[in-house]
Amino acid sequence: MATFLPHNHQCATCEFWDGQRKVSTDRKEVIVEPSGFYGKCMVNPKITPPKKPAGGSCSKWQKWGFLA
Numbered sequence: 001m002a003t004f005l006p007h008n009h010q011c012a013t014c015e016f017w018d019g020q021r022k023v024s025t026d027r028k029e030v031i032v033e034p035s036g037f038y039g040k041c042m043v044n045p046k047i048t049p050p051k052k053p054a055g056g057s058c059s060k061w062q063k064w065g066f067l068a
């Protein structure tokens with residue numbers, strides 16, 4: 001299990017990442033289980049490799065709507 005804070009602008013906390021994740025009860029961080037450590041980026045579908053790691057990033061990051 002890994003946790004991610006939105007101020008680091010990583011895929012796990014991005015609106016456009018479709019990996020398996022859940023938001024903490026205080027909605028301040030995202031929890032990612034190892035089985036869902038990679039996910040597709042919905043704004044960059046043609047990137048290579050097609051799935052981005054939870055710890056990835058890019059300039060199009062936007063905060064996931066479930067986060068406070």
Ligand code: SF4
Pocket residue numbers: 009010011014015016017040041042043044052056057058059060061062
């Ligand atoms: S690659 Fe960029 S836009 Fe795509 S999920 Fe990661 S931070 Fe978001």
